[in-house]
Amino acid sequence: MDDLSTFAKSLRTQLLAHPATPGHQTLLNMLARAAGHRNLQTLQARPPAPPPKLPTPAPAVTALVRRTLNLFDDHGRLQRLPAKRSLQLLSLWGLWMRFDAKRPYREREVNQILTAWHSFGDYCTLRRDLVTQGLMTRTADSAVYTKLPARPGEDAMALMRALRALAH
Numbered sequence: 001m002d003d004l005s006t007f008a009k010s011l012r013t014q015l016l017a018h019p020a021t022p023g024h025q026t027l028l029n030m031l032a033r034a035a036g037h038r039n040l041q042t043l044q045a046r047p048p049a050p051p052p053k054l055p056t057p058a059p060a061v062t063a064l065v066r067r068t069l070n071l072f073d074d075h076g077r078l079q080r081l082p083a084k085r086s087l088q089l090l091s092l093w094g095l096w097m098r099f100d101a102k103r104p105y106r107e108r109e110v111n112q113i114l115t116a117w118h119s120f121g122d123y124c125t126l127r128r129d130l131v132t133q134g135l136m137t138r139t140a141d142s143a144v145y146t147k148l149p150a151r152p153g154e155d156a157m158a159l160m161r162a163l164r165a166l167a168h
Helices: 002-017 024-034 040-045 063-069 085-096 107-116 123-132 154-167
Strands: 136-138 144-147
Touching: 002 024, 024 040, 063 085, 063 154, 085 123, 085 154, 107 123, 107 144, 123 136
Parallel strands: none
Antiparallel strands: 136 144
């Protein structure tokens, strides 16, 4: 808005200083000067602005991701544990993302988080699978759990993006 105000003031000053109504070319030069250029020619000589960068499209959602997403409700809670192991493993990423990597969890806290993000009542299996698949670790006495850094594949990333979108 300040640029537009400066532009208008500069143009007004030039128009008031001009003795008569300016002609077409003179007015174009005044507009160019008000925009900060020496004259219309220098304004036109500027290279064109590069086209705006378009966002990179998200990778297509695979059939495996679609089937796994069908296991989650509208709020992002896992509704059931699938029989197919590939779907089970992919669905674990949807639970893994609910944990904070910077803090340890007591077993009771892990159970509470898992209970909040699934609806079939088997947090023990989910907790065990998270550890077995290397997404979480636990102490020998199973008292403290920690989210492990992991590099999800494209399907897991697509699943987590879709689940985050459900939360918003």
